[in-house]
Amino acid sequence: MNKLLSLLKSRKFWASVVGLVLIIIRSFDPNFPIPDADLTKIVFVIVAYVLGTGLEDSRAPAAQ
8 A cells, every 4th residue: 555655646657647648648639739749759758757757766865
């Protein structure tokens, strides 16, 4: 249960969910107002954010 709560509080998790939702919406709705090229850029920014946050978390001292 503790892992689930920490997952739901995770910035990386919610950023990934937003990216996934955008991709799913775009694949099912051809009239989605964000073009493919712009969606790709948004997803790249989300990936960079998740990787950067992961690196930041890995360098932080372990909580005791």
